[in-house]
Amino acid sequence: MTWYAALGAVEQGLVYGIMVIGVYLTFRILDFPDLTVDGSLPLGASISAVAITHGVNPYLSLVIALAGGFLAGAVTAILNTKFKILHLLASILTMIALYSINIRIMSGPNVALLGQETVFDAVIGYGIPAHFAGLIIFGLFALIVLSFIVWFLGSEIGQAILAVGDNPQMIRSLGVNTDTIIILGVGLSNGLVALSGALVAQNQGAADVGMGIGTIVAGLASVIIGETLFGCNTIARAFIAALLGSVVYRLAIALALGLEFGGFRFNPSDLNLITAVLVISALIAPNLKKRLIQR
Amino acid sequence: MISLNGIVKYFHKGSVNEVFALDNIDLQINEGDFVTVIGSNGAGKSTLLNCIAGGFFPDSGKIIINSQDVTAWPEYKRAKLISRVFQDPLLGTCPSATIEQNMALASLRGKKRGLARGVKSRDRDRFREELKQLGLGLDERLLDKVGLLSGGQRQALTMLMATMLRPDVLLLDEHIAALDPKTANQILLLTQEIVKQSRLTTLMITHNMKHAISFGNRLIMLHQGGILLDLKGEEKKNLTVKDLLAQFYKTQGEELALDSLLLN
Ligand SMILES: Nc1ncnc2c1ncn2[C@@H]1O[C@H](COP(=O)(O)OP(=O)(O)O)[C@@H](O)[C@H]1O
Ligand SMILES: [Mg+2]
Numbered sequence: 001m002t003w004y005a006a007l008g009a010v011e012q013g014l015v016y017g018i019m020v021i022g023v024y025l026t027f028r029i030l031d032f033p034d035l036t037v038d039g040s041l042p043l044g045a046s047i048s049a050v051a052i053t054h055g056v057n058p059y060l061s062l063v064i065a066l067a068g069g070f071l072a073g074a075v076t077a078i079l080n081t082k083f084k085i086l087h088l089l090a091s092i093l094t095m096i097a098l099y100s101i102n103i104r105i106m107s108g109p110n111v112a113l114l115g116q117e118t119v120f121d122a123v124i125g126y127g128i129p130a131h132f133a134g135l136i137i138f139g140l141f142a143l144i145v146l147s148f149i150v151w152f153l154g155s156e157i158g159q160a161i162l163a164v165g166d167n168p169q170m171i172r173s174l175g176v177n178t179d180t181i182i183i184l185g186v187g188l189s190n191g192l193v194a195l196s197g198a199l200v201a202q203n204q205g206a207a208d209v210g211m212g213i214g215t216i217v218a219g220l221a222s223v224i225i226g227e228t229l230f231g232c233n234t235i236a237r238a239f240i241a242a243l244l245g246s247v248v249y250r251l252a253i254a255l256a257l258g259l260e261f262g263g264f265r266f267n268p269s270d271l272n273l274i275t276a277v278l279v280i281s282a283l284i285a286p287n288l289k290k291r292l293i294q295r
Numbered sequence: 296m297i298s299l300n301g302i303v304k305y306f307h308k309g310s311v312n313e314v315f316a317l318d319n320i321d322l323q324i325n326e327g328d329f330v331t332v333i334g335s336n337g338a339g340k341s342t343l344l345n346c347i348a349g350g351f352f353p354d355s356g357k358i359i360i361n362s363q364d365v366t367a368w369p370e371y372k373r374a375k376l377i378s379r380v381f382q383d384p385l386l387g388t389c390p391s392a393t394i395e396q397n398m399a400l401a402s403l404r405g406k407k408r409g410l411a412r413g414v415k416s417r418d419r420d421r422f423r424e425e426l427k428q429l430g431l432g433l434d435e436r437l438l439d440k441v442g443l444l445s446g447g448q449r450q451a452l453t454m455l456m457a458t459m460l461r462p463d464v465l466l467l468d469e470h471i472a473a474l475d476p477k478t479a480n481q482i483l484l485l486t487q488e489i490v491k492q493s494r495l496t497t498l499m500i501t502h503n504m505k506h507a508i509s510f511g512n513r514l515i516m517l518h519q520g521g522i523l524l525d526l527k528g529e530e531k532k533n534l535t536v537k538d539l540l541a542q543f544y545k546t547q548g549e550e551l552a553l554d555s556l557l558l559n
Contacts, residue, residue: 162391169381
């Protein structure tokens, strides 16, 4: 792996780490497996790209993207809590609907940002080399999101969110409307995913309707890697681990893509397969270990 | 204080599995009453408490607490008035949260939750004082996760959490049944102390006749979804286990007699 490829991987790890923080919130904290993210990542990208091409300030476009993602997550959560549709199915329905919505937003399958101002221009304006701009912006956003989520989960509402995932019966009998909390939590998660998508779009100079495919699997892989390598004793630690897990995951992918076995090379399109295998092995490894020990 | 008027509750109404769980229950409970509730398995005791707490909505009837009609209130809204402790010690606390986080959650029962810190430093001393009263050494373990505690410790903590913000109604559903005898006794004494101290209006389900007699000022026996026996004042005071068993077996006996009739 070249130095340049490694730098790119860290960058990606940080920006997608914002998505992973969102995935951690639904999967691990709320115990709500949510596939909406495959749709809300490109949703954030489309909103931000279209807003920028319409002359909206790139930072403001991030806020709009975040709000759009929140709305998408809220729809999934409402389908689940108010209409009693199984969470997985509810999230698949929203994800599919978002595919059409994203194409509507972009009036086509993609939007290019060539020559438009992005959040990276400001940093480059300070005389920082262009190839460090991504690292700085992504690192900054990842840090802000990380601090916010840890602060938020320490608040009265945040503690109620943790309790909903832990013991819904208990927190309901303490006067918390668990439906509202789930809507808030899944909304927030998808807001972060959309923010991540918006930053990716501004960085690569385009939004594309297909860019969300495999988001959830990459998110899960990062969560699992993070938990395994860095632990999840406290909330702060768990979210730091999720972010670092994302960086390690992208580095591993970059490494795999650089491998060569006598003429055979992985294509970037093999990424989803590699990730799926990674997640599957992480999921069955504990079982396998148990069986081996029993023997 | 609590007034139940014509409460009817079916499960799976209209299907082959239909259960007639509560049969037109009328019950008035006064402020400060400590009511013990007994009855055979499936008599409808838990269902009755669940209807009061809002876990189930009755098919008909009216529930009034503190002169407010709460019949249509969802469970979370009734939490302002009601605290509950369940049989399963795991149900009353969050295992992956610390003792102080659990207590902080409970100290906001029925209140608005905002962006203030979940656990406030000024609360810690109060939590520690309250935990000290349990005499289980939990006051030294505020930062331990509740999942590390034994069932008895968790149930003691749950009792404390249920009452640290005075509820208008305390509902206990066989809350010592899953504990070993010694721990069960400790929790029972703790219950009595707390109820007495704060003069809580309490309903306590128990399958222990002795407890039903020696605790509280009123005793209710449920049978097949109806109130079979309702003893207060002197009647309750002079009650013996023998009287109660006689009543209990009378109802069971009727069933047995009926069964044998059918078999013949
Ligand atoms: N959620 C439920 N669904 C269906 N039937 C139930 C449910 N809860 C209780 N029942 C039935 O209602 C009757 C009363 O149950 P319950 O109130 O739990 O009895 P108790 O607490 O007195 O042992 C029983 O026949 C029980 O099987
Ligand atoms: Mg019961």
